[in-house]
Amino acid sequence: MLTKVEDNKLVDRFSMQVGWSIFVLSKREDGYHIIAPDYTKNPFKDTTDDLTIALWVQLEQVHCLRQLNIDGETIKFSDKIVTSKNVLQLDEVYLQRARDCDKGDSGWYIGPVDETEETDGELEAYYAYQLLKIRPSIIQVLALPYEYLVVFEKDKIKAILDDNDVDVWNGVTN
Numbered sequence: 001m002l003t004k005v006e007d008n009k010l011v012d013r014f015s016m017q018v019g020w021s022i023f024v025l026s027k028r029e030d031g032y033h034i035i036a037p038d039y040t041k042n043p044f045k046d047t048t049d050d051l052t053i054a055l056w057v058q059l060e061q062v063h064c065l066r067q068l069n070i071d072g073e074t075i076k077f078s079d080k081i082v083t084s085k086n087v088l089q090l091d092e093v094y095l096q097r098a099r100d101c102d103k104g105d106s107g108w109y110i111g112p113v114d115e116t117e118e119t120d121g122e123l124e125a126y127y128a129y130q131l132l133k134i135r136p137s138i139i140q141v142l143a144l145p146y147e148y149l150v151v152f153e154k155d156k157i158k159a160i161l162d163d164n165d166v167d168v169w170n171g172v173t174n
Contacts, residue, residue: 019058080128148162
């Protein structure tokens with residue numbers, strides 16, 4: 001695709017955020033390549049021209065939003081997600097996105113559905129990209145709007161409540 005664009009219109013290291021990924025033009029001996037953070041390594045310093053993961057994340061998030069027929073809120077791979085300690089190992093978890101959050105914070109909190117589960121009240125923080133390895137099924141909902149709440153049972157969405165506490169997932173299959 002880049003071979004169709006005149007060289008004088010391409011700028012080395014030009015970057016653009018699309019969804020949670022940042023795509024960068026990289027000039028090499030054989031021409032320009034599009035690269036993205038390498039989420040299998042350290043995406044803050046490692047890049048790859050294999051765009052599979054970056055595009056998969058975009059597809060998953062857009063698909064979820066389209067199923068609900070809503071606009072989402074951007075989340076970057078580098079945004080923080082706060083969880084109850086060890087909650088990501090539980091079968092049933094909920095995610096809730098708060099509006100008032102600092103830059104670099106996604107607003108997402110992940111907690112146990114069953115409050116009797118032992119989490120000791122301790123919190124952990126993850127970068128959003130770390131969920132790709134720990135609990136990839138959660139990636140699809142991370143672009144949902146603020147004030148939404150999602151309930152997961154294992155890797156399946158059981159409910160998505162909007163900002164009026166209406167289950168907008170009812171009847172949607174995943």
